[in-house]
Amino acid sequence: MDLTRPTFYITTPIYYPNDFLHIGHSYTTVAADALARYKRMRGFDVMYLTGTDEHGLKIQQRAEQAGQDVHEFLDGIIAWIKDLWAKLDISYDDFIRTTEERHTRVVEALFERLIDQGDIYLSDYEGWYCTPCESFWSERELVDGKCPDCGREVQFVREESYFFRMSKYVDRLLAFYDAHPDFIQPESRKNEMINNFIKPGLKDLCVSRTSFDWGIHVRRDPKHVVYVWLDALTNYITAIGYGSDDPQMQAKFERYWPADVHFVGKEIVRFHVIYWPIILMALGLPLPKKVYGHGFLMMRDGKMSKSKGNVIDPKLLIARYGSDAIRYFLLREIPFGQDGVFTPESLVQRLNYDLANDLGNLVHRSAAMMHRFVGGAVPASSAFGPLERDLAALCEQTVAEVEQHMDDMQFSLALGSIWSLIGRANKYIDEAAPWALNKAGERERLQTVMYTIAEAIRYASVLVAPFLPRTAEQIWAQYSVEPEQTTWESLRRFGTGAAGRAVAQRDPLFPRLDVEAELEALGALANKGRAPSSGTTAAEPNQPGPSQSAPVAAAKPAAQNATGLTPSGGPPEVGGKPRIGIDVFDQVELRVGQVELAERVPGADKLLRLMVNLGAETRQIVSGIAQHFQPEALVGQKVIVVTNLKPVKLRGVESNGMILAASHEGTLKLATVPPEMPNGAIVK
RNA sequence: GGCGGCGUAGCUCAGUUGGUCAGAGCACACGGUUCAUACCCGUGGCGUCAGUGGUUCGAAUCCACUCGCCGCCA
Numbered sequence: 001m002d003l004t005r006p007t008f009y010i011t012t013p014i015y016y017p018n019d020f021l022h023i024g025h026s027y028t029t030v031a032a033d034a035l036a037r038y039k040r041m042r043g044f045d046v047m048y049l050t051g052t053d054e055h056g057l058k059i060q061q062r063a064e065q066a067g068q069d070v071h072e073f074l075d076g077i078i079a080w081i082k083d084l085w086a087k088l089d090i091s092y093d094d095f096i097r098t099t100e101e102r103h104t105r106v107v108e109a110l111f112e113r114l115i116d117q118g119d120i121y122l123s124d125y126e127g128w129y130c131t132p133c134e135s136f137w138s139e140r141e142l143v144d145g146k147c148p149d150c151g152r153e154v155q156f157v158r159e160e161s162y163f164f165r166m167s168k169y170v171d172r173l174l175a176f177y178d179a180h181p182d183f184i185q186p187e188s189r190k191n192e193m194i195n196n197f198i199k200p201g202l203k204d205l206c207v208s209r210t211s212f213d214w215g216i217h218v219r220r221d222p223k224h225v226v227y228v229w230l231d232a233l234t235n236y237i238t239a240i241g242y243g244s245d246d247p248q249m250q251a252k253f254e255r256y257w258p259a260d261v262h263f264v265g266k267e268i269v270r271f272h273v274i275y276w277p278i279i280l281m282a283l284g285l286p287l288p289k290k291v292y293g294h295g296f297l298m299m300r301d302g303k304m305s306k307s308k309g310n311v312i313d314p315k316l317l318i319a320r321y322g323s324d325a326i327r328y329f330l331l332r333e334i335p336f337g338q339d340g341v342f343t344p345e346s347l348v349q350r351l352n353y354d355l356a357n358d359l360g361n362l363v364h365r366s367a368a369m370m371h372r373f374v375g376g377a378v379p380a381s382s383a384f385g386p387l388e389r390d391l392a393a394l395c396e397q398t399v400a401e402v403e404q405h406m407d408d409m410q411f412s413l414a415l416g417s418i419w420s421l422i423g424r425a426n427k428y429i430d431e432a433a434p435w436a437l438n439k440a441g442e443r444e445r446l447q448t449v450m451y452t453i454a455e456a457i458r459y460a461s462v463l464v465a466p467f468l469p470r471t472a473e474q475i476w477a478q479y480s481v482e483p484e485q486t487t488w489e490s491l492r493r494f495g496t497g498a499a500g501r502a503v504a505q506r507d508p509l510f511p512r513l514d515v516e517a518e519l520e521a522l523g524a525l526a527n528k529g530r531a532p533s534s535g536t537t538a539a540e541p542n543q544p545g546p547s548q549s550a551p552v553a554a555a556k557p558a559a560q561n562a563t564g565l566t567p568s569g570g571p572p573e574v575g576g577k578p579r580i581g582i583d584v585f586d587q588v589e590l591r592v593g594q595v596e597l598a599e600r601v602p603g604a605d606k607l608l609r610l611m612v613n614l615g616a617e618t619r620q621i622v623s624g625i626a627q628h629f630q631p632e633a634l635v636g637q638k639v640i641v642v643t644n645l646k647p648v649k650l651r652g653v654e655s656n657g658m659i660l661a662a663s664h665e666g667t668l669k670l671a672t673v674p675p676e677m678p679n680g681a682i683v684k
Numbered sequence: 685g686g687c688g689g690c691g692u693a694g695c696u697c698a699g700u701u702g703g704u705c706a707g708a709g710c711a712c713a714c715g716g717u718u719c720a721u722a723c724c725c726g727u728g729g730c731g732u733c734a735g736u737g738g739u740u741c742g743a744a745u746c747c748a749c750u751c752g753c754c755g756c757c758a
Binding site for chain 1: 716720
């Protein structure tokens with residue numbers, strides 16, 4: 001650690017490793033990573049912490065199911081998680097596991113201290129327990145006296161428990177909110193916290209259990225296991241040396257605490273802005289500066305679940321597209337703080353438009369011109385003209401914008417600013433037209449233009465580095481950018497980049513993807529991975545009260561009607577349309593076809609993609625009949641196809657025709673012809 | 685049921701304290717260009733800014749109510 005630099009301590013939730021992580025967890029961790037990398041570039045001594053919350057009944061049971069010792073089970077998952085973070089280029093400085101001695105010993109000690117102080121007291125926990133759900137419910141939460149989740153019988157349980165006297169600190173907590181209006185982000189969460197939990201009277205928190213064994217035992221009363229939050233939240237201080245005997249670790253704690261920001265999913269905001277500050281008050285420690293509750297990453301067709309077949313293993317995505325592409329999508333597509341929806345279409349579009357077309361092509365076309373026009377190296381510039389000054393101003397302005405957005409933790413906006421610059425650079429090339437200068441033999445002007453392009457690319461590469469670390473490195477290597485020209489400070493003045501640097505011609509940074517092929521592949525990717533089916537956060541799912549929702553939650557099933565191609569029924573009712581002459585009808589070409597391939601269009605619940613053999617050709621047709629037919633059942637079927645319809649795109653898939661079907665009161669049957677009719681035969 | 689929020693172009697959304705605020709990106713149409721990954725650049729249409737009433741010289745922007753949607757809690 002460098003004592004001369006200001007510190008920046010950032011954390012993710014510690015994830016619950018009862019299963020493999022999914023792309024929702026990756027989202028939090030990638031966001032924290034981008035901020036950590038940015039702060040490092042800005043000269044901060046960054047401490048970026050992530051880790052795992054390894055205690056609790058669920059873990060115990062999962063290990064038993066797997067026939068493994070708990071430690072063995074955990075080590076396997078933790079190795080998988082660390083491998084995921086490595087694949088995503090997560091630059092964490094420490095990874096804490098709550099089963100580590102540096103954590104358990106301190107939690108034991110502070111539990112004792114809090115009892116001695118009177119902040120923790122022994123009492124009885126009473127509630128209703130649903131055995132299958134492993135959930136506790138209060139009297140009011142029950143629905144008709146039954147479990148509100150599953151509707152089954154619940155049992156009244158009374159269990160001796162330790163409680164944390166939260167109520168004692170409420171006034172101080174409210175005063176803290178007042179003094180630190182930015183503590184809770186986004187701000188809308190603050191009202192929810194105050195109105196729902198504090199105003200009605202903050203209840204004391206149950207902090208121990210006797211019903212399971214896998215956890216940190218209370219020293220003076222070992223039948224009790226420290227329950228969830230006191231164990232999980234304190235990772236933020238134990239990891240950096242709180243309560244350590246080692247003077248070096250103590251110094252580390254003094255240096256980094258309080259944390260600058262805790263990134264958390266919105267479902268655990270409450271624990272981080274109410275219980276955690278109060279625990280810290282009880283320990284006499286300063287409070288973190290900010291808690292940022294970000295939104296969920298959702299799937300279009302609902303919550304990720306194996307039964308729905310929409311779970312995507314982040315490692316498979318990374319393997320297919322690269323970590324930078326996934327990082328870019330997550331940070332650009334979803335405004336931090338809001339929910340976002342992951343769809344194969346949006347992923348492929350972001351990668352094609354933003355990465356391949358804009359950034360990738362800028363870097364690629366510029367390198368080609370360096371070779372064609374100026375000998376493969378960045379030339380020296382002479383005086384800038386208006387075009388150059390304009391671009392230079394935007395470059396410098398973009399730096400300021402990105403800094404502002406990063407201060408606000410608005411990653412999508414920061415990337416938006418950077419991409420405006422990239423767009424402007426592409427436009428500059430068109431305006432300055434180096435190829436025309438080359439033809440006209442205007443060497444000096446050509447060199448200035450090529451220098452300016454290289455400098456703009458250097459700006460883009462440095463700005464993009466916190467988000468797309470690999471891409472930045474690749475650009476620097478390709479354009480031979482010296483390390484001192486890749487620093488944030490090197491962006492203060494446009495035109496300080498060195499001339500004479502060799503430029504290599506490389507393959508494009510990002511391949512242009514074939515949309516259809518990718519949608520198909522992404523559909524196939526779903527559910528293939530060993531992705532989890534339940535949420536994992538710093539919360540354990542079996543605590544009293546409503547069970548925790550997963551960071552990946554259900555998107556509202558949007559009303560998605562296929563436009564343009566309705567389930568190929570006839571008119572809404574007989575006589576519902578005006579009469580036409582044979583000449584009008586004759587404009588419609590109908591032919592016999594045979595379905596060769598049928599599959600669902602990923603993300604669309606009504607659409608099937610069909611390949612239909614029409615004799616002379618095989619056509620792709622998208623039809624809104626998925627709710628009536630299993631794809632397999634259609635293969636081989638003879639159908640009647642409208643062959644002269646204009647092509648349309650449905651869910652991004654081109655449909656080149658329409659098949660006929662009859663519908664009546666919710667049922668739908670294909671219009672067909674006997675199998676002996678050859679494909680391509682005219683129907684009239 | 686309580687508290688809070690939202691409803692702006694086909695889609696996703698920006699729009700500080702009311703007066704070039706009717707915008708951006710994607711999609712769509714047309715045109716240009718050729719250095720480049722059929723890429724890039726330009727131009728264009730589209731919106732009664734959910735509805736109704738009110739305050740005001742003037743409201744997407746303030747107030748009231750209605751409808752619809754969402755979040756947290758119960």
